[in-house]
Amino acid sequence: MNTGIPSFIEARLKLVRADFALDVDLQLPGQGVTALFGPSGCGKTSCLRSLAGLERAQGRVTVNQTVWQDDARKQWLPTHRRALGYVFQEASLFPHLSVQRNIDYGLRRTPVERRKVSQQRAVDLLGIGHLLDRMPATLSGGERQRVAMARALATSPEVLLMDEPLAALDAQRKAEVLPYLEQLQRQLQIPVIYVSHSMDEVARLAQHMVLLRAGQVVAQGPVTELLSSLDLPLAQGDLASSMVQASVQSHDAADHLSTLVFDGGRLQLVMAHARAAGSPVQLRVQARDVSLSLTRPEGSSILNILPVQVLDLREDGPGQAMVSLQTGSTRLLARITQHSARVLQLRPGMQVFAQIKGMALLD
Numbered sequence: 001m002n003t004g005i006p007s008f009i010e011a012r013l014k015l016v017r018a019d020f021a022l023d024v025d026l027q028l029p030g031q032g033v034t035a036l037f038g039p040s041g042c043g044k045t046s047c048l049r050s051l052a053g054l055e056r057a058q059g060r061v062t063v064n065q066t067v068w069q070d071d072a073r074k075q076w077l078p079t080h081r082r083a084l085g086y087v088f089q090e091a092s093l094f095p096h097l098s099v100q101r102n103i104d105y106g107l108r109r110t111p112v113e114r115r116k117v118s119q120q121r122a123v124d125l126l127g128i129g130h131l132l133d134r135m136p137a138t139l140s141g142g143e144r145q146r147v148a149m150a151r152a153l154a155t156s157p158e159v160l161l162m163d164e165p166l167a168a169l170d171a172q173r174k175a176e177v178l179p180y181l182e183q184l185q186r187q188l189q190i191p192v193i194y195v196s197h198s199m200d201e202v203a204r205l206a207q208h209m210v211l212l213r214a215g216q217v218v219a220q221g222p223v224t225e226l227l228s229s230l231d232l233p234l235a236q237g238d239l240a241s242s243m244v245q246a247s248v249q250s251h252d253a254a255d256h257l258s259t260l261v262f263d264g265g266r267l268q269l270v271m272a273h274a275r276a277a278g279s280p281v282q283l284r285v286q287a288r289d290v291s292l293s294l295t296r297p298e299g300s301s302i303l304n305i306l307p308v309q310v311l312d313l314r315e316d317g318p319g320q321a322m323v324s325l326q327t328g329s330t331r332l333l334a335r336i337t338q339h340s341a342r343v344l345q346l347r348p349g350m351q352v353f354a355q356i357k358g359m360a361l362l363d
């Protein structure tokens with residue numbers, strides 16, 4: 001949405017290669033995580049490298065109203081003069097320097113008056129205090145990546161650019177690093193642009209998303225909106241899902257059942273480990289796990305039944321229909337058969353009941 005107020009990051013970039021052209025116009029927020037998302041080869045890395053000045057795209061880039069590049073005015077800041085931190089897929093630490101000295105190296109680049117994140121803070125946030133004397137070759141992949149993030153943070157960047165920082169890690173190491181990324185995001189006011197092709201990662205980390213395809217922006221906006229927009233490929237097919245931001249209201253220890261509240265109602269979820277009342281909880285609800293009925297089902301084993309309004313519906317492959325739904329400000333998707341959509345005579349604006357058969361806890 002163009003409000004006339006400049007976004008924190010504005011980038012108009014064109015890059016032409018033999019078999020590929022990047023042509024994007026980005027307006028990105030100054031807080032939270034923005035995911036650059038799309039299929040392999042769509043230009044995510046090229047876009048990130050162009051923002052950093054590691055790739056010589058044509059156009060204009062401003063960050064917090066500082067011009068990083070403006071070809072019309074022949075302005076170009078080289079990468080080392082852009083206030084950014086860059087984290088690559090494979091941690092690129094200096095092998096001959098200890099963890100401490102790797103971090104010092106990042107810090108030296110930052111003039112004292114621009115230092116907002118102390119070295120101690122960066123070390124604490126990434127939980128690497130016990131690793132400072134170690135050499136990079138002795139670290140696990142996950143630890144190396146945490147050090148790389150701390151080094152990037154210690155430069156007090158205006159923006160952190162991360163190119164699939166978890167891609168080289170196995171599932172267990174990923175699970176180890178993800179909480180640090182979340183922590184970093186919650187505790188600091190530094191916006192992160194995060195390249196990923198994993199929807200799980202995006203759903204868990206990002207609030208904002210740029211959807212790329214063949215070098216072009218298909219859509220950009222809040223993740224929850226893009227996920228449930230029936231015009232976009234994310235809300236199509238068997239893997240479509242929506243997100244619910246909730247918080248814990250109470251926990252029944254006997255049944256391990258937590259009651260969660262969100263803008264749109266209440267949900268109940270079995271949680272092995274109780275969380276304190278008020279704790280935030282992020283849920284992913286798959287469209288195929290949501291069914292619809294015209295009246296509130298009685299005597300069902302399904303715990304979560306919500307009154308919702310039908311926003312829109314589309315055919316979604318042979319015999320299937322995708323229905324977008326709203327309750328409060330929360331959007332849900334239901335993937336049902338076209339037969340059922342016809343029998344229920346579903347139309348935009350109708351009030352129905354959504355039964356949620358399952359949901360995944362994302363954090």
Ligand SMILES: Nc1ncnc2c1ncn2[C@@H]1O[C@H](COP(=O)(O)OP(=O)(O)OP(=O)(O)O)[C@@H](O)[C@H]1O
Nearest residue numbers: 017019020038039040041042043044045046047197
């Ligand atoms: N240095 C290069 N020289 C020539 N072509 C390149 C170069 N780097 C990338 N490309 C091409 O540019 C296109 C975009 O690549 P890019 O790496 O930006 O995509 P991506 O979305 O990040 O992909 P992936 O998810 O696989 O990492 C691809 O067609 C790729 O083959």
